[in-house]
Structures are given as structure tokens and as C-alpha cells.
Amino acid sequence: EIPLKYGATNDGKRQDPAMQKFRDNRLGAFIHWGLYAIPGGEWNGKVYGGAAEWLKSWAKVPADEWLKLMDQWNPTKFDAKKWAKMAKEMGAKYVKITTKHHEGFCLWPSKYSKYTVANTPYKKDVLGEMVKAYNDEGIDVHFYFSVMDWSHPDYRYSIKSEEDSIAFSRFLEFTDNQLKELATRYPTVKDFWFDGTWDASIKKNGWWTAHAEQMLKEMLPGVTINSRLRADDNGKRHFDSNGRLMGDYESGYERRLPDPVKDLKVTQWDWEACMTIPENQWGYHKDWSLSYVKTPIEVIDRIVHAVSMGGNMVVNFGPQADGDFRPEEKALATAIGKWMHRYGEAVYACDYAGFDKQDWGYYTRGKNGEVYMIVFNQPYSERLVVKTPKGISVEKAALLGTGEEMNVVETARNEYNISIPEKSPDEPYVIRLKVRAAKGTKGIYRDALT
Numbered sequence: 001e002i003p004l005k006y007g008a009t010n011d012g013k014r015q016d017p018a019m020q021k022f023r024d025n026r027l028g029a030f031i032h033w034g035l036y037a038i039p040g041g042e043w044n045g046k047v048y049g050g051a052a053e054w055l056k057s058w059a060k061v062p063a064d065e066w067l068k069l070m071d072q073w074n075p076t077k078f079d080a081k082k083w084a085k086m087a088k089e090m091g092a093k094y095v096k097i098t099t100k101h102h103e104g105f106c107l108w109p110s111k112y113s114k115y116t117v118a119n120t121p122y123k124k125d126v127l128g129e130m131v132k133a134y135n136d137e138g139i140d141v142h143f144y145f146s147v148m149d150w151s152h153p154d155y156r157y158s159i160k161s162e163e164d165s166i167a168f169s170r171f172l173e174f175t176d177n178q179l180k181e182l183a184t185r186y187p188t189v190k191d192f193w194f195d196g197t198w199d200a201s202i203k204k205n206g207w208w209t210a211h212a213e214q215m216l217k218e219m220l221p222g223v224t225i226n227s228r229l230r231a232d233d234n235g236k237r238h239f240d241s242n243g244r245l246m247g248d249y250e251s252g253y254e255r256r257l258p259d260p261v262k263d264l265k266v267t268q269w270d271w272e273a274c275m276t277i278p279e280n281q282w283g284y285h286k287d288w289s290l291s292y293v294k295t296p297i298e299v300i301d302r303i304v305h306a307v308s309m310g311g312n313m314v315v316n317f318g319p320q321a322d323g324d325f326r327p328e329e330k331a332l333a334t335a336i337g338k339w340m341h342r343y344g345e346a347v348y349a350c351d352y353a354g355f356d357k358q359d360w361g362y363y364t365r366g367k368n369g370e371v372y373m374i375v376f377n378q379p380y381s382e383r384l385v386v387k388t389p390k391g392i393s394v395e396k397a398a399l400l401g402t403g404e405e406m407n408v409v410e411t412a413r414n415e416y417n418i419s420i421p422e423k424s425p426d427e428p429y430v431i432r433l434k435v436r437a438a439k440g441t442k443g444i445y446r447d448a449l450t
């Protein structure tokens with residue numbers, strides 16, 4: 001054991017009600033909204049294929065020139081109630097909002113920066129309106145906060161001199177002030193998702209990351225904090241020098257997911273993935289033809305994949321500068337919501353089932369021990385193979401929705417064929433299994449001698 005002052009604080013998964021709500025929520029929506037939505041990936045007549053919220057970087061725009069975009073911030077179509085209805089219809093139980101992205105523009109009227117909504121033609125506290133509207137729909141609000149801040153003269157990527165160190169201390173104090181301001185102004189916030197914490201300057205100040213976590217937890221009992229904030233005494237991130245997860249849930253699965261066979265280690269801790277609809281666009285980009293855009297079923301597959309391994313999934317939306325959403329995102333939210341309305345029982349408050357992954361799709365397990373089969377790939381054999389853990393037998397199988405009983409045929413020790421629905425559901429569907437701790441399978445099974 002390496003002695004640490006700023007290492008992991010949790011011993012295993014948190015089991016308090018706030019964390020259980022975080023976990024049971026399972027499906028979230030990300031909102032990436034900032035000045036970057038105005039240019040939408042184009043600068044001086046050139047369209048950049050990289051992430052639109054990084055346009056300042058791709059087009060090498062100086063901070064003062066970039067922040068002049070504030071003069072154009074006037075989302076006349078913004079209607080927080082409509083945004084909340086869209087999230088509700090999608091079946092998102094929580095929404096993560098970019099309070100401040102790397103550009104430094106604050107969606108709330110921070111008194112510690114001049115780069116805020118208060119100093120734009122629109123003036124209004126859009127963050128406050130969103131928090132109220134989502135909460136009024138029963139949707140939890142999480143805050144995304146970028147520590148790296150391209151607008152602040154005291155930000156440093158590395159600490160190479162005493163001057164750097166003094167400037168960065170001022171920057172960390174500024175950051176503390178903004179975090180306290182957010183926690184004070186919006187006390188119903190349930191989570192802080194830190195980003196922009198990969199630079200050497202942060203890794204060298206692991207103490208501060210531990211302090212920020214502790215400060216927020218003292219101000220907002222129950223609040224959850226992502227592992228990406230954290231660096232330990234030795235600059236180790238996410239997992240400390242003793243391999244223990246820092247923060248309350250692992251937040252490294254950004255636009256990727258753990259392998260359902262090779263990466264089962266993730267079932268030992270809480271984790272949350274986040275994903276984009278195009279290949280890599282978080283903020284609004286005017287041209288989605290530049291990369292592949294995922295279909296609703298491809299998004300639903302990723303949501304179920306995450307839950308099947310004990311994780312949450314956050315699906316990203318990049319609102320337009322005018323405060324409305326692009327048609328593709330509205331259609332996606334509707335399609336996801338239709339499916340979640342029918343089959344959400346296999347997602348919400350569900351977890352890893354402990355069954356070996358099969359080709360037809362994913363398993364999840366509900367709180368009362370029911371096991372769900374979420375079928376994405378129906379085999380030509382018309383039989384869905386289920387291999388149960390030792391000592392577990394399948395008693396019954398029923399199609400979610402119609403309740404149609406599926407045939408359960410024991411084919412070998414701990415192996416079953418489940419029949420497919422009489423009439424194709426024409427969409428990924430869910431079979432609920434009733435399983436039992438078996439007394440011991442029939443004596444007919446004997447392993448071959450080889």
C-alpha cells in the first residue's frame with residue numbers, strides 16, 4: 001500500500017440514497033451549449049471537421065477574438081420548458097449541462113468572470129432556467145464543469161516557474177469561487193462532472209482536486225463527483241496509486257464502451273459513459289454529413305450495453321445558437337423515448353446480470369432478481385441461447401409488453417434455448433426470465449473425457 005493524502009475516499013460502491021438514485025437513473029442526456037454553437041464548426045469561411053466545441057483551437061483563434069462571439073449570444077428560441085419536455089419524452093432521468101466549457105463562457109451570471117450570459121444581448125441566466133425546468137419535470141440536473149479555461153490569463157498547462165505557480169494558485173482560487181457559486185446558486189444540483197483536467201498543471205495539484213471534491217460534498221451532501229476530476233499525490237488520475245477509484249464513479253468511457261467479455265472488471269465499480277451522435281461532435285456543428293450519424297437503434301444498443309455492464313449512459317445533444325435543437329436530435333430523442341417507454345423496465349434501476357454475453361444481445365438484472373434479455377440480433381436458428389451461471393436455472397420466459405410466454409428448453413447443463421416471439425416485434429425487444437437457484441441439474445449431464 002502506497003501512503004496517500006489525496007487518494008480514493010470511497011471503499012467500494014457508495015450505497016447511500018443519492019448514489020442509488022444516480023445509479024438507478026441509468027439514462028442521461030448531455031447538453032453541450034456555448035459560444036461554439038454560433039460558428040458551428042466554421043471559421044473565416046472554412047469548415048473544420050473536428051469537434052465544434054474545439055473550433056477555437058482548430059482555427060487558432062485568440063481568446064479575446066473568440067469571446068467577442070458573446071456579442072452574438074441571443075438564443076431567441078430558447079425555451080427551457082420545451083427542453084425539459086424533450087428530455088422527459090426521451091426517458092432521460094437526468095441531464096448534464098455544460099455550465100462552462102473550455103472556452104470559459106459561463107451559462108450562469110458568474111460574478112468571478114466577465115465572460116458570462118449576463119454580458120450578452122440575451123442577458124438571462126439560462127442555466128437557472130434549465131435547472132428549474134428540468135427539476136420541475138422530475139429530471140435530475142448534473143453540472144459539467146471544465147477546469148481548463150482558455151479565457152483565463154492565469155490558466156497554465158504546466159508549472160515551469162514560480163510565476164506559473166503563483167498564477168495557477170490564483171486560477172485555482174478563481175475555480176473554487178465559481179464552484180462555490182454554482183453550488184450556492186443551484187443547490188438542487190446532484191452531480192459535478194469535471195472535464196479539462198488532463199494537463200500537467202492539474203496532475204501536479206492533486207491536493208486541489210481532493211479539496212474540490214471535499215468542498216462540494218460538504219456544501220451539497222450526497223452530491224456525486226466523477227473520477228475525471230481527480231489526481232492523487234503522485235498525479236495518478238481516475239484510479240489512485242493503489243489502484244482505487246477516486247470520485248464516485250469512473251468517467252473514462254467517452255465515445256467508447258468496455259468490452260462485454262474482456263472488460264468485466266468494470267462491474268466492480270460505478271461508471272458512466274457518454275456518447276456523441278456523430279463520430280465526435282459535442283457542440284453544435286452545422287455539417288453533420290462530415291461523419292457517420294448513429295441511428296436510434298445504434299444509440300439504444302450503446303445505452304443497453306452500458307447498463308448490461310453496470311454503467312450509466314449519457315447521450316449528447318448540441319443545441320443550436322438560436323436555442324432550438326436540430327431536427328435530427330429531436331427525432332432521436334423521440335425514437336429513444338418510444339423504445340424506453342416500452343422496454344425501460346430492462347434499463348432503469350437495472351444492473352449487470354452475471355450471465356455470459358451471447359450474440360443475440362445483452363442481459364440486465366432487475367432489483368427483484370428478474371433477468372432481462374434485450375435482443376438486438378435475432379438468429380436464423382430461431383433459438384436464443386442462454387447459458388446460466390452455475391446453480392441457476394431458467395423457470396419461465398415472457399416477452400415484455402405482450403406477456404407472450406416463450407418456450408424454455410434445457411439443452412445441456414446450465415444451457416437453454418429460448419424461443420423467439422411468434423410475431424416479430426420489428427424492433428429490439430425484451431424477454432424477462434424468471435430464474436431460480438437450482439437444486440442441482442439433472443444427473444444426465446457428464447463432461448466428456450478428452
Ligand SMILES: C[C@@H]1N[C@@H](C(=O)NCc2ccccc2)[C@H](O)[C@@H]1O
Nearest residue numbers: 032051053054101195196254274282
Ligand atoms: C465530454 C467531452 N470532453 C471534451 C474533450 O475535450 N475531450 C477530449 C479532447 C481532447 C483533445 C481534443 C479533443 C477532445 C469534449 O469537448 C466534450 O466536452
